[in-house]
Amino acid sequence: MRTFTTLSGPAASLPMINVDTDQIIPKQYLTAISRAGLGKGLFHDFRYDMEDRPVPDFVLNRAPWNEACILIAGQNFGCGSSREHAPWALEDFGIRCVIAPSFADIFFNNCVKNGILLIALPEDDANTLTADAGNAQTCRMAVDLDAQTVTRSNGETVAFEIEPFRKHRLLKGLDDIGITLARAAEIDAFEARQKATQPWLYGARLPDPGA
Amino acid sequence: MTGPKTLFDKIWESHVVAENDDGTTLLYIDRHLVHEVTSWTGFERMAEDGRGVRRADATVAVPDHSIPTRNRAAGVAGIGDPLGRGQVEALLANCERFGVPLIPLTDVRQGIVHIIGPEQGLTLPGATLVCGDSHTATHGAFGCLAFGIGSSEVEHVLATQTLNQKRPRNMRIAVAGDLPAGVTAKDMILAIIGVIGTAGGTGHVVEYAGPAIRALSMEGRMTVCNMTIEGGARAGLIAPDETTFAYLEGRPMVPAGAAWEQALAHWRTLASDEGATYDKEATIEARDIAPQITWGTSPEDVIPVTGRTPDPAAAPDEMRSQAIAQALDYMALAPDTPIEGVAVDRVFIGSCTNGRIEDMRAAAAVAEGRKVPAGVGAMVVPGSGLVKRQAEEEGLDRIFLEAGFEWRDPGCSMCIAMNDDKLGPGERCASTSNRNFKGRQGRGGRTHLVSPAMAAAAAVSGRFVDVRDLLA
Numbered sequence: 001m002r003t004f005t006t007l008s009g010p011a012a013s014l015p016m017i018n019v020d021t022d023q024i025i026p027k028q029y030l031t032a033i034s035r036a037g038l039g040k041g042l043f044h045d046f047r048y049d050m051e052d053r054p055v056p057d058f059v060l061n062r063a064p065w066n067e068a069c070i071l072i073a074g075q076n077f078g079c080g081s082s083r084e085h086a087p088w089a090l091e092d093f094g095i096r097c098v099i100a101p102s103f104a105d106i107f108f109n110n111c112v113k114n115g116i117l118l119i120a121l122p123e124d125d126a127n128t129l130t131a132d133a134g135n136a137q138t139c140r141m142a143v144d145l146d147a148q149t150v151t152r153s154n155g156e157t158v159a160f161e162i163e164p165f166r167k168h169r170l171l172k173g174l175d176d177i178g179i180t181l182a183r184a185a186e187i188d189a190f191e192a193r194q195k196a197t198q199p200w201l202y203g204a205r206l207p208d209p210g211a
Numbered sequence: 212m213t214g215p216k217t218l219f220d221k222i223w224e225s226h227v228v229a230e231n232d233d234g235t236t237l238l239y240i241d242r243h244l245v246h247e248v249t250s251w252t253g254f255e256r257m258a259e260d261g262r263g264v265r266r267a268d269a270t271v272a273v274p275d276h277s278i279p280t281r282n283r284a285a286g287v288a289g290i291g292d293p294l295g296r297g298q299v300e301a302l303l304a305n306c307e308r309f310g311v312p313l314i315p316l317t318d319v320r321q322g323i324v325h326i327i328g329p330e331q332g333l334t335l336p337g338a339t340l341v342c343g344d345s346h347t348a349t350h351g352a353f354g355c356l357a358f359g360i361g362s363s364e365v366e367h368v369l370a371t372q373t374l375n376q377k378r379p380r381n382m383r384i385a386v387a388g389d390l391p392a393g394v395t396a397k398d399m400i401l402a403i404i405g406v407i408g409t410a411g412g413t414g415h416v417v418e419y420a421g422p423a424i425r426a427l428s429m430e431g432r433m434t435v436c437n438m439t440i441e442g443g444a445r446a447g448l449i450a451p452d453e454t455t456f457a458y459l460e461g462r463p464m465v466p467a468g469a470a471w472e473q474a475l476a477h478w479r480t481l482a483s484d485e486g487a488t489y490d491k492e493a494t495i496e497a498r499d500i501a502p503q504i505t506w507g508t509s510p511e512d513v514i515p516v517t518g519r520t521p522d523p524a525a526a527p528d529e530m531r532s533q534a535i536a537q538a539l540d541y542m543a544l545a546p547d548t549p550i551e552g553v554a555v556d557r558v559f560i561g562s563c564t565n566g567r568i569e570d571m572r573a574a575a576a577v578a579e580g581r582k583v584p585a586g587v588g589a590m591v592v593p594g595s596g597l598v599k600r601q602a603e604e605e606g607l608d609r610i611f612l613e614a615g616f617e618w619r620d621p622g623c624s625m626c627i628a629m630n631d632d633k634l635g636p637g638e639r640c641a642s643t644s645n646r647n648f649k650g651r652q653g654r655g656g657r658t659h660l661v662s663p664a665m666a667a668a669a670a671v672s673g674r675f676v677d678v679r680d681l682l683a
Contacts, residue, residue, distance in 0.1 A: 017534050018409055018509050022648040027629050031277050031294035033251045033301050045650050050636060074530060076410040079443065080646060081627075082345040084249065084361035105413055105445050106345055106359055113363035163377075165233025180237065180371045181262070183229070187373060190228040190239050200466035200474045201241050201338060205268050206312040206331060207463050209320075 002115040003173035007097050008142035011070035012059045013133035014043075019073060020080035021107060025089040038085055039092030060093070064136055070143065072126065072133045073100040078107025087114040097143050099150070101126050112166055115173060117145060119160045129158065145171060215484035217381050218450050219416045222356040222481070226339050228373055235375045240368050241338040242355075244324045245272035245311065247302040248629070249343025253366030254305035264309045265372040271333055272306045272313040274299045275323045277629040280592050280619035286317045295630065309369075322595020322621040325349040325437065325563035329429070330597055332462030336451035336478040341368055346563045346645065347446075348439040352432035353459070354451035354481050356416070359440065380414055380490040382444065385421035388497040393679035395573065396431030397565060397643065397662035399423065400438040401503035403495060405513040412444025415491060418483065419449050423497035429458040430569035437564045438645050441510035450482040502678055504550050505647045505660040507538035512647070514550060516665065516677045522546040541649055542657050543637070551675055553659075557640040558589035558670035559652070560616075560663050562626035565643035566594025568601050570663040574643075575607040577667035577681055583615035589670040590617040590632070592624040614671060628652045641669035 029041040047058050054061045060068060071090070077100040078086060087110050090098070098111070099119045111118050121129070132138040132152055142151040145167060149157040169176070180187075195202050216224070228237040243266075250272070257263070264270060277295035287303070290296035299316070306313040314320050320327060325346050328334045336354040341347060343365040350357035364374055384403055404411075417439050419432075427435065432449050439447030456475060459465045466474045501515035512535075514520070520539060523546060526532035539546060544553070560574050571593060583589045591611050593599035599621055602608055608618045625632040626644035634640055634656025643666050647658040661669065668678040 015530065016537075017530055018511075020509075020646075020648045022646070022651050026650055026654070027627055030248050030629060031292065031298055033255075033298055035252070045654060050655065076413070076443070079409055080345065080440075080648060082249070082343060082359040082361055084252075084343075084363060087361075102410060102413065104410070104443065106361060106440075109364065110361035113361065163234065165231070165235060168233065176375055177262075177367050177370050180367065180373055180375070183237070186229050186237070187239070187265075187371060191372075194239070198337075198474070198477065200470045201269075201335070203268055204332075204464040204466070206271050206314070206333075209315065209318050 001113070001173045001175055004096065004115050004117050004145055004170040006142065006144050007069055008140065009069040010064040010067055010139045011072055011129065011133040011141050012065040012068035013072040013130045014059065015074055015130050017074040018076045018079055021078055021083050021086040022080055024078065024086040025083065029089070030083060030085055035088045035092065037092065038089040039094070042089040042093045064139065067094065069094050069096055070141060071095050071098045072130045073098055075101045077103050079104035082106045084110045084114070087111045087116050091116060099126060099129055112169060115170060117143065117170055119150070121158065121160055125158050215486040217483045217487045217489065218354060218418055218448050218481055219356065219381055220487070222337055222339065223378060225337070231375065235377050238374050238376045239339065240341050240372055240374060241269060242333050242335070242340040243270045243368050244328050244333065244340070244342035244347070245270060245365070246276055246324050246342070246344065247274045247298045248276045249362045249365055250305065251298065251301045252362045253369055254309065256366055257370055258308070262370045264311055264369050267310045267312065269372065270311050270369070271328070271331065272302060272311050273321055273324055273327055274302055274316055276623045276627060278316060278622045279630050280622050280624050280632055283316060283620035286315070292630070319596040319600060322598065323563045323566060323623055326566055326594035326598065329353065329433065330462065330595060332459060332465035335465065336455060337481050341374065345440045346437050349433050349437040349563055351436040351439065351447040352429060352449050353455055354448060354478070356446055356448065358445040379416045379445070382412055382415035382417045382491040383489040384417055384419050385494045386419065386423035386497050387421050387494055388423060389426065390423055390497045390500060393664065393682050394500050394502060395662040395664060396427055396434040398500055398503045399497070400435045401505070401510070401513045401660060402500045404438065404442045404510050405503070406495060407442050407493060409441060409509050409511040410443040412439065412442040415444045416446045416448060417442065417444045419447060424449060425452065428569055429454060430567040433567065434564055438510070441645060451478050502662060502665050504665065504675060506542065506544060506550055507535070508541055508647055508649045509538070510645070510647060510660065512538060516551055516675065518550060520544050520546055520548045520550060551677060554639070554674045555587060555641045555669050556638040557634060558587065558666050559592070559625040559640055559642040559644065560590070560666050561592030561594060561624050562644040563594065564645040565663050566592065566598065568598050570643065571598065571602045571607050572605070574663040574667040575610045577664050577678060578614040578616065578671060579610045581614055581671035583670050584673040587670060587673050589615065590619055592619045593621050595621050616670065625652050641666045641675065
């Protein structure tokens, strides 16, 4: 997994509540068995009209936000479907940090696994950054994960909270499957204990077709 | 921790492999359901890394999302979309390679993951169950801690049979009294989401309790738990009882004989203890619930069928006002308008929310002896081959066909619209599925979430009506 340390560049604002993962990346992008090019489908129905032409007014279709690396969103961002295509599409577009008052649970976990930093900020701070992001003169900001700050274009900083474990994982880019596999002995021991007390959870294989 | 525990506390604590230094828990996962959309990346990376599936006996795969609902006998070759076909072929090849049991497309047991898990007895009380799909919450109906995960977590479970998770908080939603006639489990959960909001359960596991929940069949309980994610919580739970045990006994992957007795004794201990406390609680009176219908583009945008669309001018704040105005505009509805009488173009009955036998029966009871008017397209998609077979044995297919509904093969179909079953721009649909997001059922499509009985009533009336008037 890619590490996340610092990030600076244009921030785009999407001031809407309850933006679901169907809006982040719609169903027609879910049938591929490759992640390549998902950035093209990011916010598809906002970005393209019914004839698939770019909607000129949409923020990600306008300079400098067409190169945004930070997104400022509304409450409950990422609700709905568990599709990990949502963080994949954000990352493929180039967005590695989303700032919002709150996030949905599954999307939140999926972002951690893909090196995307989600920052939950109190509504007032989020509103300040939304206003900054809306103006081409002030939309550039810098995120420093180690220092836990977002620096505005005027040099002022906004501090944010993050759980120590998530910060550590993002800073180090840890692959937790490798880490968990190294703990096989603990998992073996759990299974031995569970098998003794709840043996019915083991060996119940699905019958073969026609059986 | 001693003292009274909730159902959730008991299941969670009995699945702790280790408490991590960082405040998360390494949690053991007993059961894993796999489908074609969210598994390929995990299998691909496991192949690259030379890793295997830790417990194939705890895993079942089935294609359901990107498959057509016609011409099932043709199997994989019958999938017209080359991308969808490629994804199902990849699932078959991966399951073969990693030894994961798979239910093929042409098998009568094939169906939506969340329908086939309970049918096959993969879903068990007191167990942990995951799937790369947010509607995994469905399985909580059995007192099974079940939640949706992303593709990276799918890979983690395949490889290690565990997940690193932050412990969620406890929430309890009680539904008091009895549901009125013509009001169903779907109306109950829509009404609950209307009260708590689409983020009301974020960070929590919701335990549903109270007499109206106890009175539900397993099918109804699955409908309620299924849409827990639409209230923001990843998992819903209902304590197992005699209704649960009667459903489970004799299913293929459910223990039998002495093991059944042993399991039953354990399952009877799972209910929340007297005096257990919750971080958040809500109570809803069943008698106040009318048939529900969504008017907007979020599941929390819900009103009784007797209600009116909201007025953005009355919203508490500017962002909410804009959201209401945008939703009404997308749905082509005026503010403060009665929802009853709004004309529909399409009707979809099916999905993991409402694709079970009870749903087929409820819709057929309304459709029987009535006709879908010209210009309305109505389809019924059973949730599994077993549901389809049972419905046909009961003659429900003939009722639907005579009333002018299409009778399709099982799959996710127009709930996610990854196949040919989708709305055209501007088409308005009465749907028994779970999400009315913009474009969910097809770009520009307008989805109204309702119960199967309400959907059937809309189908035979050509517009939204109060199903209680047809049942009278």
